[in-house]
Amino acid sequence: xxxxxxxxxxxxxxxxxxxxxxxxxxxxxxxxxxxxxxxxxxxxxxxxxxxxxxxxxxxxxxxxxxxxxxxxxxxxxxxxxxxxxxxxxxxxxxxxxxxxxxxxxxxxxxxxxxxxxxxxxxxxxxxxxxxxxxxxxxxxxxxxxxxxxxxxxxxxxxxxxxxxxxxxxxxxxxxxxxxxxxxxxxxxxxxxxxxxxxxxxxxxxxxxxxxxxxxxxxxxxxxxxxxxxxxxxxxxxxxxxxxxxxxxxxxxxxxxxxxxxxxxxxxxxxxxxxxxxxxxxxxxxxxxxxxxxxxxxxxxxxxxxxxxxxxxxxxxxxxxxxxxxxxxxxxxxxxxxxxxxxxxxxxxxxxxxxxxxxxxxxxxxxxxxxxxxxxxxxxxxxxxxxxxxxxxxxxxxxxxxxxxxxxxxxxxxxxxxxxxxxxxxxxxxxxxxxxxxxxxxxxxxxxxxxxxxxxxxxxxxxxxxxxxxxxxxxxxxxxxxxxxxxxxxxxxxxx
Ligand code: BES
Ligand code: MN
Ligand code: ZN
Numbered sequence: 406x407x408x409x410x411x412x413x414x415x416x417x418x419x420x421x422x423x424x425x426x427x428x429x430x431x432x433x434x435x436x437x438x439x440x441x442x443x444x445x446x447x448x449x450x451x452x453x454x455x456x457x458x459x460x461x462x463x464x465x466x467x468x469x470x471x472x473x474x475x476x477x478x479x480x481x482x483x484x485x486x487x488x489x490x491x492x493x494x495x496x497x498x499x500x501x502x503x504x505x506x507x508x509x510x511x512x513x514x515x516x517x518x519x520x521x522x523x524x525x526x527x528x529x530x531x532x533x534x535x536x537x538x539x540x541x542x543x544x545x546x547x548x549x550x551x552x553x554x555x556x557x558x559x560x561x562x563x564x565x566x567x568x569x570x571x572x573x574x575x576x577x578x579x580x581x582x583x584x585x586x587x588x589x590x591x592x593x594x595x596x597x598x599x600x601x602x603x604x605x606x607x608x609x610x611x612x613x614x615x616x617x618x619x620x621x622x623x624x625x626x627x628x629x630x631x632x633x634x635x636x637x638x639x640x641x642x643x644x645x646x647x648x649x650x651x652x653x654x655x656x657x658x659x660x661x662x663x664x665x666x667x668x669x670x671x672x673x674x675x676x677x678x679x680x681x682x683x684x685x686x687x688x689x690x691x692x693x694x695x696x697x698x699x700x701x702x703x704x705x706x707x708x709x710x711x712x713x714x715x716x717x718x719x720x721x722x723x724x725x726x727x728x729x730x731x732x733x734x735x736x737x738x739x740x741x742x743x744x745x746x747x748x749x750x751x752x753x754x755x756x757x758x759x760x761x762x763x764x765x766x767x768x769x770x771x772x773x774x775x776x777x778x779x780x781x782x783x784x785x786x787x788x789x790x791x792x793x794x795x796x797x798x799x800x801x802x803x804x805x806x807x808x809x810x811x812x813x814x815x816x817x818x819x820x821x822x823x824x825x826x827x828x829x830x831x832x833x834x835x836x837x838x839x840x841x842x843x844x845x846x847x848x849x850x851x852x853x854x855x856x857x858x859x860x861x862x863x864x865x866x867x868x869x870x871x872x873x874x875x876x877x878x879x880x881x882x883x884x885x886x887x888x889x890x891x892x893x894x895x896x897x898x899x900x
Contacts, residue, residue, distance in 0.1 A: 406542060407560040408535045408578040410571050411514060416443035416473050420514035420562065423475035424501045426483035427452070427459040436516040436564070440478060444470040448480065459483065461493055462500040466508075475514065479504055491525040491533075495816055498534055502541040509557035513538070518564045527569030529814075532581030534563050536889070539585025545596050545882065580712065584815075584892055587708035588885030594700035595875060595883025599676035599693040604643070604651040604724035607673055607696065611653045611703055611722065618710040620659060626652035631763075638742040639763035642756045643725035645680060645733025650725035652764065653699075655706045657718040660900035666717035667895060668773035669706075670764045672757045672780035673699030673724035680727045680753030681735050688877065695757070697874035697883055698779035699724060705891040712892070715900050719771050723760035727753070739837045743767060744859055749837035757782045758852055759841060762859040769862060775804055776865045777894070778856065779887065785848030786869040795819040795873050795887045798853035799866035808866055808894060817890040819868060828854050 411418055415425065415436045426434040431452035433441060441448040447470050451457050457465040461484030470478050481501045484493050498515070505513045515534055522530060538561045546553040563578065565571055594602060594610065608625045615623040628649055631640055636652070643650035653673070656666070674695035678684060684692065699722040706720040734740070738750045740759075743766040748759065757780050768776055786796040795812065797819040799805040805821050812819040831843035831851050839858060843851025853867050873886045 406538060406558065406582070408582055409560065409562045410565050410574045410578070411562040412565045414439055415516035415564065416440050418514050418516065419474040421475070421512045422477045422479050422505050422508060422510040422514070423473070424479045424481055424513065424515045424517070426497060426517060427457070427480050428483050428486045429459045431459050432486065434483065436518065437480070440470070440473060443472040445472060451480070457482070462496050464500055464504050466504065477508070477510070489521060490523050491529065492816060494522050494525070494530060495533055495537065498537045499541070502537055505558060506541050511557055512560045512562070513558055514562045514564070516564045518566050527566035528573055528577040530566065531563055531574045531577035532584070535561065535578045535581030536585040536588070539582055540588055540885070543589040543592060545593070547593070547597065548601070583708050583711045584889050587704040587892065588888045590707060591697070591700040591704035591885040591888045592883040594703060595694050595697045599726070602693070602696065603648045603675050604673065604726065605649060607675065607699055607703070607722060607724045608651045608653050611655050614655060614703065614707055618707070620657055620710045621706060622656050624654040626654065634767070635741065635743045636763040637740040638748055639723055639725065639760045641734045641738065641740045641750065642674070642727055642759050645730040646726040646728040648675070648726040652767065653722040653724060655703070655720040657706055657709050657720070659709070659714050660717050664717050664900050665772050665774045666719045667898060668719045668721065668768045668771060668776040669702050669891060670721045670723065670761060670768065670776065670778040671699035671702035672696070672761055672778070672782065673722040674757060674760065675724060675726050677727045677754070677756065678729060680756060681729050681733050682752045682754040683729055684754060691875065691877060694875040694883060695781050696724070697781050698870060700883065701779050701886070701888050701891060704885070704888050705895070708888070708892050709895055712896065714895055716895065716898050718895060719768065719773065721764050721768055723764040725760055727756045742859070746839060746858065747837040749834040749840045751840050752842045755841045755852070758855045761856055765856065765859040765863070773863065776860060776863045777868065777891070779868045779870060779891070781871045781874050782869045783849045783852045783871055786871040789849060790820065790872050792872045792876070793818070795890065796849050796869035797821045797866060798824045798850065798869070800824060800857055800860060801864045801866065804864055804866050807897070808890070811893040811897065812887070812890045815889040815893045817887050819887070819890065822850055822853070824850065824853055824857060
């Protein structure tokens, strides 16, 4: 898709579909007024009919409007003018894109110069438009015999926004495009079935990243190499599976070699049956999404290279398949992690923390400036937050605040749960240093408590994306979260 800034009055812009905002109760935006004037009041007539009132996200199409260069005008409800903010602007954009997608419009122009957003600037809006347009263009067809029709929209443009430099807006469009592509990349990896997207497949995808970007190098650790490093915890998870576990290490170099990196770690369980502590059958297919943390790390690494961020980043994926078999880990088994701590595995379905703890110890060697792990870790996170929030737990107040702020900025929000000392004793074991479950209560917190024992030396945060990483039901599919949050966080860092 091509993105550009187009100056000039809206009635003279040629496009397959021209998008203009209408405020609540049918109040015309400045662009809508201009179009209404040129198109013999065709907008006013619609508003008078009462069919369209400008409610946020509402849409109304006008075909072949006389006096207008564009083939169609799409009115989009923008809601209350005083309440226009980043969130409502985003809703306006995505509502418009739903229609242009259905229409198969070849070119779309957003005439939004007067959409005065209270809490965001023009550059944010430009990046949002391209990001949303990119995300709207994604259609999964990899494993369908009938391929989806090529996405019709080839160019998206935005009016030059008052108060913003054209050059900056163009850069923002590019940036939003990179982010949108990365989100789609994570969605695609998440959507692939477990028999295709195995640990080995994830490793190949990470290797491809290095082939395509000179600034990225990838190293894949085999089970043998992990054994030598003492990663008994990670290895115990894939022990029952015919698929080999992998530790995938991607290094992006955008700053001097001695500049300490930021680390992101993804849970890459390519299928989670629960192991011997087998899950119930209902919706078990959705456990192919148990590698969405890993997908977000791979996709973010690609975007970081694309955006040429001036920092160093190391992305690690702990990949394994959790299967029951005669070789599988059993409840009560005790393993020794790379840190030397022994773990009593009371439930083999609490496997995410078992792969992540060894990855957390592994990244210590990079002396990272911060460590963020991303994991579809607990059903309790879904029970607590539903699908709108990335659950956040951290041993560093400043890091948690920054992540909450980043999530707010890019509308990929995170909310913090406590990681208090009081919860730690729930992980006590009579037979090992720590148990891998803390009982039925406060599941998201005790899971994070477990991880915290392996992150004591780090400035660390944990994002439990069990609720946010995919949709169930008719719209079943990966969301690509929290890629945009991660990119925002890394974009704010300096060498
Ligand atoms: N991958 C699951 C968590 C999950 C479950 C995410 C459902 C989204 C929807 C994880 O490996 C798991 O099974 N966690 C257990 C932990 C429990 C055994 C302590 C859970 O949450 O039930
Ligand atoms: Mn599990
Ligand atoms: Zn899992």
